[in-house]
Amino acid sequence: MASGSPAESFDRCAAPDGGSAPRRRVIDVLQAGRAVAALAVVVHHAAASTETFTKGIPSGLQWLASYGYLGVDFFFVLSGFIIYHTRGNDLGRYARSRLARIFAPYLPVGVGIALAYTLFPHLSAGTRQWSWLATLTLLPVGRPALIVAWTLQYELAFYFVFGLFFRRPIRGMIGFAVLAAIGSLWSRELLLVPEFLFGVLAAVAVERGWGKLPLLFACAVFATYCVVGERILFGLTMAFLVVGLVRAESSGRLRTPQLLSFLGAASYSIYLVHNPLCALAARLFDSWLLAFVSALLVGTIGGVAYHLLIEVPLLRLLRPRSRAPFQREAPPLHDLLQAHTEHPSLGRRDA
Numbered sequence: 001m002a003s004g005s006p007a008e009s010f011d012r013c014a015a016p017d018g019g020s021a022p023r024r025r026v027i028d029v030l031q032a033g034r035a036v037a038a039l040a041v042v043v044h045h046a047a048a049s050t051e052t053f054t055k056g057i058p059s060g061l062q063w064l065a066s067y068g069y070l071g072v073d074f075f076f077v078l079s080g081f082i083i084y085h086t087r088g089n090d091l092g093r094y095a096r097s098r099l100a101r102i103f104a105p106y107l108p109v110g111v112g113i114a115l116a117y118t119l120f121p122h123l124s125a126g127t128r129q130w131s132w133l134a135t136l137t138l139l140p141v142g143r144p145a146l147i148v149a150w151t152l153q154y155e156l157a158f159y160f161v162f163g164l165f166f167r168r169p170i171r172g173m174i175g176f177a178v179l180a181a182i183g184s185l186w187s188r189e190l191l192l193v194p195e196f197l198f199g200v201l202a203a204v205a206v207e208r209g210w211g212k213l214p215l216l217f218a219c220a221v222f223a224t225y226c227v228v229g230e231r232i233l234f235g236l237t238m239a240f241l242v243v244g245l246v247r248a249e250s251s252g253r254l255r256t257p258q259l260l261s262f263l264g265a266a267s268y269s270i271y272l273v274h275n276p277l278c279a280l281a282a283r284l285f286d287s288w289l290l291a292f293v294s295a296l297l298v299g300t301i302g303g304v305a306y307h308l309l310i311e312v313p314l315l316r317l318l319r320p321r322s323r324a325p326f327q328r329e330a331p332p333l334h335d336l337l338q339a340h341t342e343h344p345s346l347g348r349r350d351a
Contacts, residue, residue, distance in 0.1 A: 028256035029249040030078060030242070031264030037071035037078075038267035039300065041148075042274045044068025046295035049282035056288035070234055072151055073195055077238040079155060080199020083162055084169060085207070091166045098159045100318045102138070102152060105311040109272045110135050114145035147275055158196045170204070173197040195235035202239040206246050215244035263304070269311045270303025277302040 047065030051057045087094060114135045117123060131142030138144065138156045158176075165172025173196060180193030205211045218240035225233035248254040263270070281298040285291040 027246060027249065028261050029245045029254055030082075032256040032260035033074060033078065033242070033245070033264070034267040035260045035263035037074040038263070038270045038274075038303075040068040040071035041271060042068075042278070042296060042299045042303075044071075045275045046278045046282070046292055046299060049278045049295050050288055050292040052279075053282045054286060054288040054291045057292065058288075061292075070231075073192070073231065073235040074238045075151070076154070076192055076195035077199040077202065077235055077242060079158060080173070080196040080201075081203040081206075081239075081242055082199075083159070084200045084203040087162075087166070087169070091163060094166065095159075095163055098163075100315070102155060102159075104314040104318055105268055105306075106138075106146075106149065106152060106272060107136075108310060109306075110144055110146045110149055113276065117145055146272070148271060154192060154196075158193075170200060173200050191230075191232050192235070194232060195238075198235055198239035199242070202242045205243050211243060214240045214247070218244060263300075266304045266307035266311075269307035270300060273303050273306050274299035 043065045045068075047057060047062055047068075051062060083098075114130070114132060117130070129143060130145045132145075133139065134142040134153070135144040135146070135149070138149065138153050140153055140157065143150055144153070161172050161176045162169050177194040177197040180190040184190040205214070211217070218237050221233055221240060222237040225231075225237060245254065249256070278295040278299040281294040282291040285294060
């Protein structure tokens with residue numbers, strides 16, 4: 001196997017309200033997108049666990065669930081969008097916020113899984129190759145014990161490159177994507193890296209008013225993906241989709257159900273804990289239907305519980321006392337787009 005999921009995409013999809021109060025305004029449609037992507041990943045692993053422990057899952061459901069891994073592509077695109085849109089002007093603050101956001105919720109789960117594999121080496125995934133160093137640091141020196149944490153290694157690399165080119169991030173991301181494309185000759189997985197660039201460019205398009213009919217382009221690229229099957233085209237589809245959905249919300253043409261917004265806020269926790277919970281739940285039943293449904297529910301509800309009981313208190317403990325956590329002061333997205341309409345030069349920054 002996201003998303004996926006990537007911690008920045010699990011950050012609040014927001015821009016703070018204007019004025020002196022450092023309040024944040026959530027971009028609800030992106031919260032909903034995070035929820036859908038996280039649930040897609042849960043379905044993917046719930047089906048895999050059900051197939052492993054019951055051997056009876058219908059082929060149609062298995063085929064549909066197999067595409068849940070594409071939630072990761074949405075998370076990578078969203079990471080690029082959010083990190084550019086909320087980057088601010090303080091490199092130190094950026095670095096502290098990113099490290100806290102990715103590691104604080106991750107470490108209890110990652111270390112817990114590593115200890116379980118160390119103490120009980122015959123657990124289902126305990127015999128696979130993993131590294132304590134990679135688990136603790138998320139550096140590219142092997143695989144972490146938590147299976148889904150490989151995506152967080154990409155996130156961390158993205159944060160590092162973005163920080164290196166903090167004043168001119170687009171140039172840095174283009175170079176990052178080109179190097180990854182060359183590296184994909186040896187590892188196809190590296191073709192995921194340009195999706196961060198797609199997200200950055202989507203944020204630029206929203207802020208500067210670039211591009212017309214983004215949803216039409218999303219449909220065209222998706223149709224091409226269906227024919228060609230190249231995963232990077234799905235990522236490009238998600239970038240166009242993000243632009244279109246954000247604009248639709250900012251114009252008042254789109255509203256997001258509160259449940260999806262809530263699940264979007266919990267999506268990082270869901271992503272972190274769902275896989276081992278799905279495996280545990282699927283073991284309890286001989287019926288594929290009961291195993292699948294229980295894995296789906298336990299993985300999702302367990303993630304929500306982790307969000308409320310662990311993630312939120314940890315981030316609250318780490319947040320700066322004098323300012324809102326991990327966000328730059330900026331006008332609401334709707335105001336930004338309205339200002340661009342009135343003053344086309346607004347938002348032009350050196351890339």
